[in-house]
Amino acid sequence: MSKVKIGCGGILIIIIISIISIVIFLNTAFGKKRYTVNIEQNIGGTLVCDVEYSSDHKTWFYFIDYKYKLKEKVYNFGKGIYRGVEWNESNQLHKCQNWTILPTESDFGFIKIIAFDLEANKKKESKISPHSINEDIVWTSKRIKSLLAASPSSVEVEKIVDNKFFIKYTFRTDRENVDNLDVRLIEYELDEVSGAFNMRTISELKEKPIYNLIFN
Template sequence: MILLKTDIVGVIFLIIYILFTFTVMITPSILTFLLYKFAKKKNKVLKIISLCFFIGVTIFMSYQSYKLITEDEKESFGPKYETVEIPQKIGGVLICESLYTADFHSWDYNISYCYKENDSLYQIGTARYSGEKWKKDEQFVKYGNWLLLKVSNSSDSDKLIIFNIITKETNEFIVSPETIESNIIWKSENIRSQLNYSSTISKIIDVNTNGVFKVEYVYRKEGRTLFDKHGEREIVYKVDAKNGIPRMVEIKKM
């Protein structure tokens, strides 16, 4: 099941992370301060030693905090460029040129794919992983004269890259709420839904060697109640063996 993303969850996580980091950073200084208070009652030499230790620990932890923040900012906000080569089970190598960027709200991996087969190199498409980890594990699925590659299109939708091994041509099929709900099969189901809501999610969950792929679609219900806002359907597509165009064939309740 797809976990719906909400801003409030992100805010809560950020608050917990800040509190945890602050606690970890300040604890050594508090302990050394307590040591100083204890030593202050004993003798002057121990008092001076503990005071120096307290000042040293405070300076060290302050430096580490500054270093952590600046390094995280540099790493988190990018831009960061990376080339990743993923050996394919069907043969050949998928070459991924990645550009990572981020801001305070989210982050993006923008990927450009090339397929290397023997000494030939083919541009096959792009992907965007937004607000999610790019796992660097994409694998082609071979179906007749077609290679199928499931990738992310955005934070709430996927797409299927369809590469013809004969003509070397590529098509992309975006699985979005608009694509799903404009289909005649969806309309025939008379499912009451509302488009253009941020909580609608359409993700490919399986692609097999028969050219069939399944999509989990979470949609906003029309006439919803407080505790029943969303509906879910499994959308089944099949790629046409002749022209490589995906066709919706079935809608299942989940």
């Protein structure tokens, strides 16, 4: 009888430990986590990133609230959202004329460029997505074939030179074949009055994208 009790007790302990382990795993894998990252800036000051990490069985998100500490002042730059990718924990601000510029991401991997005039306390956000690209008059004037409603498509910052952002836009050109992709390098230039980034030029890239390497 005592052996039966000991056996039942051991099984009960194993079940309790298993339940606790499952709860810990679910909270870690599918829960929320908050933390702060302080990034020292090459232009001076500190970019304070208050991060909320959230995940489910499909994907994960980083919701980031950016604040810029410079001397005794704190400037609220706004928010960024990263979906299914890791965020840039070494992100640097860029200085151009009277604007301080922060590149980040918005919903569904779209690019958001935040320009902040610290002296005038004026802020401007420019969102760059496949939809905004295809509606721009510079793009439509080129008559480039792109299937806006068809996935996959992606935008990413290729490089930053002075007051210009160069965006690599990868898009689908064939409704039947998902592997038929094309890519363009698009130049956006800062409007030093409004703080907006406007499309200027579009150029072809020699290397054609491969679906499995870019989107998988």
